Amino acid sequence: MLFWRILRLAIFGLRYYCLNLKKGMRKVSFVCFSINNWEKRKARKQQFMLHLSYRDDVDRVLYIEPALNIFRLLFFPVSELRGKENRKRWFRALSLKTKPISDKFIIITPLFFIPFAFRVHFIYNLNLFIILTLIRRKIKKIGLDGIVLWLYHPFDYPLLKWFKEKVFAVFDWAEEWADYFVEYSSGKKDRVRIFEERIVRDADLVFVVSEELLRLARENNPNSYQLLDGTDYELFQRESGYTPYDIRGIRKPILGYLGTIKERTDLELVKFIAKSLPTVSLVFIGDIHYRSIDLNCLGDCENIYFLGGKDYEELGNYAKFFDVCILPYKRVSSPPTKIFDYLATGKPVVSTDLPAMARYKGHILIATNKEEFLEMIKIALMENNAANQGLRRELAKENSWAKRADEIMNYLKKRLSDD
Structure with a gap:
């Protein structure tokens, strides 16, 4: 595991050096599997990606919203289509279209085709694999390169292995997820904690929102740093x-x-x-x-x-x-x-x-x-x-979202140079 991670980082570093030596600045792309939708409330998840897209050393950002469940549309169409924002998301998902916010920022709204994804973990993984297959086509069409995979949900842990296109993986531990999902049973919360530990351990870089999460993260990954929220x-x-x-x-x-x-x-x-x-x-x-x-x-x-x-x-x-x-x-x-x-x-x-x-x-x-x-x-x-x-x-x-984007890129470059 360690050998392959080092090899992957070495290959990325060499390719980056060769492709961008003349530019004097590395360009990376971000593919973010978010836990929040894009519209309306733009907090940590949206702001990080948006302000990274403004930077000259970032090529493009692909922001992947939480998946919509096709069976909820079939059985609860009134509630699912209530509100302008919901209708826009469903249109994107069903049409398989992307939504460009700018020439450097693109939104995708995926679908879960198989029901009970959050009740049976195997089904969640199967849906996730289907989504990844579709995302790969979009990435190829868009032409993203030097991809930094950015994750939020602990259940997306398999992407660390499946997403072969990535050259680097970041887990942003923005919530104590077992406590965040108040509707989860105690057994499911325990499962969340297990996947939190795994994703922290195996990510190349971990950002956390609090000092307590920083302490927990560094027990499993020394490349963990506190990254506060910001403001516009x-x-x-x-x-x-x-x-x-x-x-x-x-x-x-x-x-x-x-x-x-x-x-x-x-x-x-x-x-x-x-x-x-x-x-x-x-x-x-x-x-x-x-x-x-x-x-x-x-x-x-x-x-x-x-x-x-x-x-x-x-x-x-x-x-x-x-x-x-x-x-x-x-x-x-x-x-x-x-x-x-x-x-x-x-x-x-x-x-x-x-x-x-x-x-x-x-x-x-x-x-x-x-x-x-x-x-x-x-x-x-x-x-x-x-x-x-x-x-x-x-x-x-002094704590703007733009400053946070600076910190992210500095940590990213430091991590790559350390390897």
Whole structure:
């Protein structure tokens, strides 16, 4: 196994050197099997690939969305075709067409042809092999070369062996997947952990989102590095003059939240704030994971507003109406994905005492209990300090998605040079 990996890297290095010596810059292509769809919410998975495609040393990016299940369309057509984005994905999948976002960024939406893929692992692998066969044809037609395979789902582990076209493999450990899939049985969660361990061990390079995952990754692969999320700094600086209709009539001051509302959101804390500050509005922008969270516990709080998920490009138009940005999370090891978006607004940020927040002390207010969170909000609402706003924006600018793309390429080049 080790011999073949070294041989593969050596062949890639030699070919790269020969083909690109005159250019003085290696070009690679990325084939990303993502766990998130492309449209609307553009977070870590989408932003990494998008900003890599902007680089001169990257040829093209092929972004492969999660597979659609053909049998769900046959038996549940109404739910599957509900919404413009779903219909667009189904059209791409059924027509076997690619969607170019730019001349360097291409989206593919594959199909699972055999049912029960997530119930029987053998069926998942069979579907995955069929998808890979179709992807290979697309790659050949597009003419990708020097391919970096980029994986997210632990169940895609077989691609490390099957995807012969790759010259390098990256696993981006963006979630603690066994905990992320709340609908999975304990047995299936154990299987996820097994495949996590295997994919971490066998990938050429591993990126993780938290310090805890970094510790676990380095137990199996020394080529593991923490790579934080980023922000589109300019997006939160634009003055469009546009006021979204659904926030227009909400009373200020506004405590604002950007991101998915799921099991790690501390609804008891949210309710406590709403009851303690009845003249303040709490506005949540993001999709709600109803399978993992029950909003009924909020009772009759009339100053809490859930406005739903928005396109990433719209977030700046909402955030400009926030007076304070809040992170009412239960204690989790993974850093919040929107922290740099918050800082980019320049607005005060109040967070619960999460392990990942320690590095931002001095830029955000951190509360250890609900009473302290309430006091921090009161302090933040009274802040009128241009210097503090500037410091928060500066930290956000240093953590843009473009900077993350720089880090990825630097780690990639270092790994290749080490071999």
